Every structure is written in C-alpha cells, then in structure tokens.
Amino acid sequence: MPTTKIITNALNALTTSNVGIVHFIEKKYHISLQYFLKAKALLAKGITGVEDKDLQLFSINYSTHSESITYNMALCLLAARSK
Numbered sequence: 001m002p003t004t005k006i007i008t009n010a011l012n013a014l015t016t017s018n019v020g021i022v023h024f025i026e027k028k029y030h031i032s033l034q035y036f037l038k039a040k041a042l043l044a045k046g047i048t049g050v051e052d053k054d055l056q057l058f059s060i061n062y063s064t065h066s067e068s069i070t071y072n073m074a075l076c077l078l079a080a081r082s083k
Helices: 003-025 029-047 053-063 065-082
Strands: none
Touching: 003 029, 003 065, 029 065
16 A cells, blocks of 8 residues: 555544534534544554554554544444433
C-alpha cells in the first residue's frame, strides 16, 4: 500500500470521526453512529500493510484513536437508547 494512501486513510478517519461528533452534538445519534463506523473502518484500513518503520510509528500513533472512536460510539448508542 502506498505511503500516501495510509496517511490519507488515517486523516480521513479522524475527519470522519469529527463529523460524527458534530452530528452527535446536533442529537442526530444514528447518523453520528454511521460516521463513527466509517471512521473505524478507514482507520483499520490505513493500519494494514505497513512495512516502513516511520509509517509503523505513524500508524500505531493513529490506531490509538480507535479507542476514542469506540467510546464515542458507545455514547451514541446510550443517547439513542435513552431517547
């Protein structure tokens, strides 16, 4: 996988997660959950196939955001359930 594709997937995942947060603030929980799911998929796609040492550090750093996206997904599910 080319270097730019890995970086693009990681940055797109973070941007998509931010869009999910905006929808969560607007109380559009189901739409927000879809954005978080897409962000997790993009983040997982960006991590696979890394061979370069610098890219491994980059992908490990951004893979830690997976837990925060999962936390945001749990908040969406709780908010949608209480609604």
